[in-house]
Amino acid sequence: MTANREQKVEDVFTIQDSDCCGNGCTNCILDNKPRPSQRALLAGKRNIILKYTSFRLLQRETHSGDDQVLFLHxxxxxxxxxxxxxxxxxxxxxxxxxxIGSLLRPYSPYWTDFASKEFKILVKLQPDGPMSQHLVAVQPNDRLEFRGPIGNYRHDSAVTKCIYIICQGVAVAPTLPLVGQVLENEDDMSRIWHLMCAPDLQHVYFRDQLLEFAKYWNYRSCLYVPHQQCGSDACLEAGHCRQECDELRRSLRYKERVCLHRLEANELKQHVAPAIPGLPVLIIAGDSGFQRAMGEAAAKALGVAQENVYLL
Incomplete structure (x- = not known):
């Protein structure tokens, strides 16, 4: 690398206090500044998003069951x-x-295209959220600025792992690429336990993608939906669906496993499989409250060392 090239790279990675969004992100840009992409270097090209770059909105869709959830491409x-x-x-x-102006917010793509330079994010609009007030009005062909990537998670496919992924609501989105990189690599012998928490089945996002994952031998999942409700007299009287509810069973898809209660840390022990070899790794995706509630207790229940716990 020439001196001029080194200087350009250093300029790209200059981080100032104003680059922090101030939301207390687990992976703050001040601690995890964007790094050179080995994949881009091998391709002899540069990663375009290392500095703020303009991206055009190609497609905007709302979730069929919640118009406050947006799919943005x-x-x-x-x-x-x-x-x-x-x-x-x-x-x-x-x-x-x-x-947008002086306003900063982090988002985790659930799909990216290396060559065409495209990505997709899932956004939950907040009624009084400053960024939500902008995104609720964004339309195709509008341009927004993004910078990254920011984070510290790296998966080594040469090391067999038992990967436990616990996610909450829309935070299932950034876990999809984590699962995909394991399942799509035939040489990766890691196992994945994907535990998703949502109010009900209507708010379990990417169910079709999860069904595709279920076809792989090394993937297991469970949905925790404590507020699932059908219209039967018995379930209405109970205030939520019962495990034996026929209507619930008819709404489930192939290999979908559902628990009609909240995921408690002490329940995680049932997902541990001591006979299966692999380094235990825990990934928790959700808001800060969810991360705090799950973090230490989940690591203990699953037997995961703190250095192998990742918060998204």
């Missing part, structure tokens, strides 16, 4: 001559920062 808006010299590399488990 972005593509690089560059029109310069060197656009073919760039790629987009956002490793699984990393987030990117959206900037």
């Amino acid at each position: 972005f593509g690089n808006a560059a029109e310069s001559d060197d656009k073919d010299d760039c790629v987009l590399d956002i490793p699984p488990g990393h987030h990117i920062m959206l900037r």
Whole structure:
């Protein structure tokens, strides 16, 4: 690498206090600044998102059961001559920062395309959220600025692991690439336990994708939906569906396992399989309250060393 090239890379990675969104992110940009992409370097190109870059909204959809949940698909808006010299590399488990004026918010893509420089995020609009007030009005062809990737999770496929992923609501989105990178690698012998917490089945996002995962030998999942409610007299009287509810059973899909209560840390022991070899790893995706509630107790229940616990 030439001296000029080194200087350019150093300029890209300059981080200031103002780059922090102030929301207390687990993986703050001040602690985990964007790093060179080995994948991009091997391709002889640069990662376009290392500094704030304009992306155009290609598609906007609302969730069928909740119009406050948006699926947003972005593509690089560059029109310069060197656009073919760039790629987009956002490793699984990393987030990117959206900037609108002085307002900053992190989002974790659930899908990216390296060559076409596109990504998709899932957004839960908050009634009084400053960024939500902007995103509720964003329309296709609007341009927004993103920077990243920010995070510290790295998966080594050469090391067999028992990976426990616990996620809450829309935070299932950033866990999809984590699962995909294991299942799509035939040489990776790691096992995955995917535990998802949501109010009810209507708010379990990406069910079709989860069904695709269920086809793999090394993937297991369980949905925790304490507020699932059908219209039967017995379930209405109980205030929620019962495990033996026929209507609930008819609504389930192939290999879907459902528990009609909250996931408690002490219940996690039932997911431990001592006979299965692998380094225990715990990944928790959700808001700060969920992470605090699950973090230490889940690590203890699953036998995971603190250095192998990752919060997204």
